[in-house]
Amino acid sequence: MSERTDLLLSFADDELILGWRNSEWTGIAPFLEEDVAFSSIAQNEIGHARALYELAARELGTTADELAFDRKPEEYRCAPLVELRRLEWARTIARHWLYETADEIRLAGLKAFDDPEIAGIAAKMDREEAYHRMHAEMWIDRLISTEDGRTRLSEAVDELWPYALGVLDGELRPELRARVEQRLARKLPEVAPVPRGVHEAELAELWEEMTMVRRSAPPGSQW
Amino acid sequence: MNTDSLTKPRPPTVGEVWQALSEIPDPEIPVISLVDLGVVKDVAVDNGTVRVDFAPTFMGCPALEVMQRAMESKIAALGAVPAINVRLDDSWSTDDITPEGREKLRAAGFAPPAPRPTRNLELVQLQRGFRCPYCGSTSTKLENLFGPTPCRSIRYCNACRQPFEQFKTI
Numbered sequence: 001m002s003e004r005t006d007l008l009l010s011f012a013d014d015e016l017i018l019g020w021r022n023s024e025w026t027g028i029a030p031f032l033e034e035d036v037a038f039s040s041i042a043q044n045e046i047g048h049a050r051a052l053y054e055l056a057a058r059e060l061g062t063t064a065d066e067l068a069f070d071r072k073p074e075e076y077r078c079a080p081l082v083e084l085r086r087l088e089w090a091r092t093i094a095r096h097w098l099y100e101t102a103d104e105i106r107l108a109g110l111k112a113f114d115d116p117e118i119a120g121i122a123a124k125m126d127r128e129e130a131y132h133r134m135h136a137e138m139w140i141d142r143l144i145s146t147e148d149g150r151t152r153l154s155e156a157v158d159e160l161w162p163y164a165l166g167v168l169d170g171e172l173r174p175e176l177r178a179r180v181e182q183r184l185a186r187k188l189p190e191v192a193p194v195p196r197g198v199h200e201a202e203l204a205e206l207w208e209e210m211t212m213v214r215r216s217a218p219p220g221s222q223w
Numbered sequence: 224m225n226t227d228s229l230t231k232p233r234p235p236t237v238g239e240v241w242q243a244l245s246e247i248p249d250p251e252i253p254v255i256s257l258v259d260l261g262v263v264k265d266v267a268v269d270n271g272t273v274r275v276d277f278a279p280t281f282m283g284c285p286a287l288e289v290m291q292r293a294m295e296s297k298i299a300a301l302g303a304v305p306a307i308n309v310r311l312d313d314s315w316s317t318d319d320i321t322p323e324g325r326e327k328l329r330a331a332g333f334a335p336p337a338p339r340p341t342r343n344l345e346l347v348q349l350q351r352g353f354r355c356p357y358c359g360s361t362s363t364k365l366e367n368l369f370g371p372t373p374c375r376s377i378r379y380c381n382a383c384r385q386p387f388e389q390f391k392t393i
Contacts, residue, residue, distance in 0.1 A: 037367060040369035040373060043283040047284065120312030123313035124315075127316065128282065131368050131369070134346045134349075134368060135369070
């Protein structure tokens, strides 16, 4: 597999799995606005995954759906950060914010890529991601405005920090650290990143659910 | 006798194709056409084939496939073979919505998108008092960056006390 395909699949898997996790708030978010927000963000992320899978599928001679749903859980290349199932609001917001911050750094690099297809898709994604970042930042403002919020956010960030580092390649991690430390006005520990390629147990559970309809469909089914 | 003209219809002109595409309503906001929306980037007629360069709006929008099918059937109805090229690049922004399209949105109760700023879009720019499409007041506030579809935010008018939707700026 080419380096380009590997990049596309890693990115697509991040967006698909995070989109799935975001969609788990549909119907049960703390209030209606967030129900709408997380559902809409999920829809965007899954749309991004589809476009990235389509580019990868062209190289691999397959389809976006086959890449999204027909691989085994251990074949996915997503960062473990997106696999975690944390139906607790401070952790959800912390993961959302850490991911979007890392994603902005990744997209900035890809927009300047010398591959025009990847640069074009990254620029298009970034227009939508700007809304995810505004939403995440708004929540960080809200959480750090009270002591209870600060404590909860702080605990969540500490727990997720090694995972957040694992979203990015090594050379981009110092930039993520600088941004997160500046926003939280504190130092974060030196920890080993949780890298791509290892998977949390939650991924297999997610995969069971996500691929259930497709796996149970009779061969040749169309929808 | 020339039988060719009986069996083969004359291929449509580029102008006829644009006209036909301008009759296709947006599947989710049917007051505005695909041409008003600015998603048709180019039309070329090559013998009996009509090539359309189509720039999708929001990447996760389920209406994109509906738009593509609608363009294909319009072109087939003109007696030509459709070839829709879906661009995966960054060639569409809400600044591409035509002035007519923006007015049609407003008349249907959707605030049109704010123009894209030259630098990065920031929350404070979206928190400004955009004009309410119902009563015209600018005493409005942003309720939710996100709405019922990927392209919309939710706002509230303090004057007429109506919530309304605004097309997101991207």
